[in-house]
Amino acid sequence: MARPRRPLLSHERIVETALALVDAEGLAAVSTRRLAAELGVQGPSLYNHVGTKDELIDALVDSVLGEVDTSMFGELTADNPDWRSALRRWAQSYRIAVAAHPNIVPALASGPGHRRNALRMADAVFGGLVAANWPRREATTVGTLMRYFLTGSSLGSFAAGFPADAEVYGDEYPHLNEAHLLADRQQRIDQVAFEVGLESLLDGLESRYQLLLSSQ
Known part of the structure; x- marks a missing residue:
């Protein structure tokens, strides 16, 4: 044969x-x-x-994780410190990659370990932030914060967790009188929440970054 x-x-x-x-x-x-x-x-x-x-x-x-784009961090330098755009693009790429395989999310929580793509990603994010003038200790904090946000936002759909049956809520939960509509709108709701959360997080980091620069 x-x-x-x-x-x-x-x-x-x-x-x-x-x-x-x-x-x-x-x-x-x-x-x-x-x-x-x-x-x-x-x-x-x-x-x-x-x-x-x-x-x-x-x-x-x-x-x-090998599907997540980290190339934007290689573009950061002291003269081109646009870390905010880099974090945004990375977060969006991460969300797309993980959203295609939501059942894998619980296994992400353990950290990079010996996973080569996970270590490559951590190295790219940290290196990019340091190149963009973040102090090393602060770059570690930013990377950790982003990991919390990305992992948490990938765990599941908030909107999909509400029953579509209006009778579930009734008079007992008067402020949830339209909660039965959330499941049908979950993709839009989750995406908007992700974008609002990401921009709010980046706004806070921008304030911290400027404070650090002014104190140097």
């Missing part, structure tokens, strides 16, 4: 299949047995490519 033109398994194929499984059913659905069945192989075959489930989850998260 002729050998197949491409190997039955590859790291890329395993990650792609596992990510599709997470997208459809959530992180809890990922197991060696289930993934092997999806790939049409025996469980032990996977260990040549992925050692543990934790390593697989790391690979999935890193695959998603």
Whole structure:
């Protein structure tokens, strides 16, 4: 029998299949047995490519983070310190990448660890901020703050959490008399909330940045 033109398994194929499984059913659905069945192989075959489930989850998260654009931070210098635009563009790219795989968000909370794309992103953000005249300690604070905001805004839809049944609210919750309409408008509501939150955060950072510059 002729050998197949491409190997039955590859790291890329395993990650792609596992990510599709997470997208459809959530992180809890990922197991060696289930993934092997999806790939049409025996469980032990996977260990040549992925050692543990934790390593697989790391690979999935890193695959998603690899879609986030960080090139704008490489453009920042002391003479071109437009860190505000860089943070905005990065945040928007991050939101788009993660929104395509919302079930992966809980795994983002553990930090970069050994994930190469996560470390690359942290390095780009920190390096860009320092290049744009943020002190190193402050750059760490800004990066941390942005991570809190981006992770929190990716956890789920606020609007989608309200039942669409108007009778749920009744007279007991008089100020929620239109809450049943939120679910149908969730995309717009969530997007506007993200943009308002991001701009408010950037406004606060701008004030802090100017204060730091004036104190030097």
